[in-house]
Amino acid sequence: xxxxxxxxxxxxxxxxxxxxxxxxxxxxxxxxxxxxxxxxxxxxxxxxxxxxxxxxxxxxxxxxxxxxxxxxxxxxxxxxxxxxxxxxxxxxxxxxxxxxxxxxxxxxxxxxxxxxxxxxxxxxxxxxxxxxxxxxxxxxxxxxxxxxxxxxxxxxxxxxxxxxxxxxxxxxxxxxxxxxxxxxxxxxxxxxxxxxxxxxxxxxxxxxxxxxxxxxxxxxxxxxxxxxxxxxxxxxxxxxxxxxxxxxxxxxxxxxxxxxxxxxxxxxxxxxxxxxxxxxxxxxxxxxxxxxxxxxxxxxxxxxxxxxxxxxxxxxxxxxxxxxxxxxxxxxxxxxxxxxxxxxxxxxxxxxxxxxxxxxxxxxxxxxxxxxxxxxxxxxxxxxxxxxx
Numbered sequence: 178x179x180x181x182x183x184x185x186x187x188x189x190x191x192x193x194x195x196x197x198x199x200x201x202x203x204x205x206x207x208x209x210x211x212x213x214x215x216x217x218x219x220x221x222x223x224x225x226x227x228x229x230x231x232x233x234x235x236x237x238x239x240x241x242x243x244x245x246x247x248x249x250x251x252x253x254x255x256x257x258x259x260x261x262x263x264x265x266x267x268x269x270x271x272x273x274x275x276x277x278x279x280x281x282x283x284x285x286x287x288x289x290x291x292x293x294x295x296x297x298x299x300x301x302x303x304x305x306x307x308x309x310x311x312x313x314x315x316x317x318x319x320x321x322x323x324x325x326x327x328x329x330x331x332x333x334x335x336x337x338x339x340x341x342x343x344x345x346x347x348x349x350x351x352x353x354x355x356x357x358x359x360x361x362x363x364x365x366x367x368x369x370x371x372x373x374x375x376x377x378x379x380x381x382x383x384x385x386x387x388x389x390x391x392x393x394x395x396x397x398x399x400x401x402x403x404x405x406x407x408x409x410x411x412x413x414x415x416x417x418x419x420x421x422x423x424x425x426x427x428x429x430x431x432x433x434x435x436x437x438x439x440x441x442x443x444x445x446x447x448x449x450x451x452x453x454x455x456x457x458x459x460x461x462x463x464x465x466x467x468x469x470x471x472x473x474x475x476x477x478x479x480x481x482x483x484x485x486x487x488x489x490x491x492x493x494x495x496x497x498x499x500x501x502x503x504x505x506x507x508x509x510x511x512x513x514x515x516x517x518x519x520x521x522x523x524x525x526x527x528x529x530x531x532x533x534x535x536x537x538x539x540x541x542x543x544x545x546x547x548x549x550x551x552x553x554x555x556x557x558x559x560x561x562x563x564x565x566x
Contacts, residue, residue, distance in 0.1 A: 251357040256510035261524035269299040303549035312540040345544035355482040360550035368486040384554035423506040435496040497563040506556020513547040
């Protein structure tokens with residue numbers, strides 16, 4: 178009888194022990210969250226806790242708290258339309274093509290094909306931006322301190338996670354802005370890091386940019402150029418867009434550094450007094466980095482971005498060039514679906530996944546995004562206005 182009781186007692190305690198081990202395993206090797214509301218202690222399976230800081234809902238909340246990212250010229254002005262594209266491919270038909278007046282049809286007559294509509298679509302496969310941030314021992318010790326409880330411990334964890342999120346989103350945004358700048362050339366070309374070091378090149382041919390016919394304008398360093406020649410050039414640019422059927426209601430005139438300086442010099446030389454400026458309807462505001470010539474606004478674009486392959490700084494607009502951009506031509510910045518099961522294979526502007534390093538040295542936060550700037554080259558025009566760079 179005593180042996181039977183002893184065996185029963187051992188069996189019961191064995192079951193309790195098995196349940197405890199199972200619960201420990203399901204909790205990732207960490208104690209369950211206490212009634213105080215503190216997060217689990219960071220230990221052998223601290224990645225479970227870190228993952229809780231970077232759920233989809235948490236990332237959305239961080240982005241709302243962080244607010245708008247730092248200003249980016251091209252994304253903020255040309256690529257405001259940023260749809261989330263289901264699937265891994267982006268089609269050329271997402272951008273608006275030319276719109277023109279067409280003939281009427283007789284009653285009962287056939288429909289008429291839209292001019293320039295081929296019915297075919299080119300598909301491109303965006304490549305991902307994948308930055309990472311290491312969470313080293315110092316970070317883990319700081320998190321351990323936060324997890325011990327005390328005033329504002331939850332807020333301190335949120336601030337830590339927001340800081341890491343902000344680093345990743347800023348890197349992705351800077352990369353996307355550089356890609357947008359490359360797309361404005363029509364011949365998109367951007368470096369791709371390859372395994373083992375070195376770079377390949379991701380290229381897309383969106384089409385040739387528009388241009389003014391030779392002889393329809395004068396170079397800015399032509400000694401015979403007059404103010405009337407400059408005004409006529411802007412009129413001709415508007416005509417190009419109108420004839421192509423992409424609209425003229427919203428046109429940006431972006432000047433490279435040298436073009437802007439020369440244009441400012443010419444306008445200042447002709448209009449030397451406030452009275453003349455007012456009578457001609459022309460205002461000069463160098464302090465605001467633009468020139469108003471009547472209703473035409475010419476903006477200085479001296480911004481640069483870093484080439485990831487060479488480290489060189491590349492200008493958004495070439496110094497000797499004036500770029501006209503029809504913003505209602507349908508330029509778009511779609512985000513394609515991510516090749517990540519943890520992201521449910523969905524498109525997201527930003528996804529973050531924590532991963533524990535196999536050597537136990539810490540964790541890594543992987544960011545991912547798949548934007549692809551798509552331009553309608555019917556709405557882009559370049560004019561080289563200086564004979565020398």
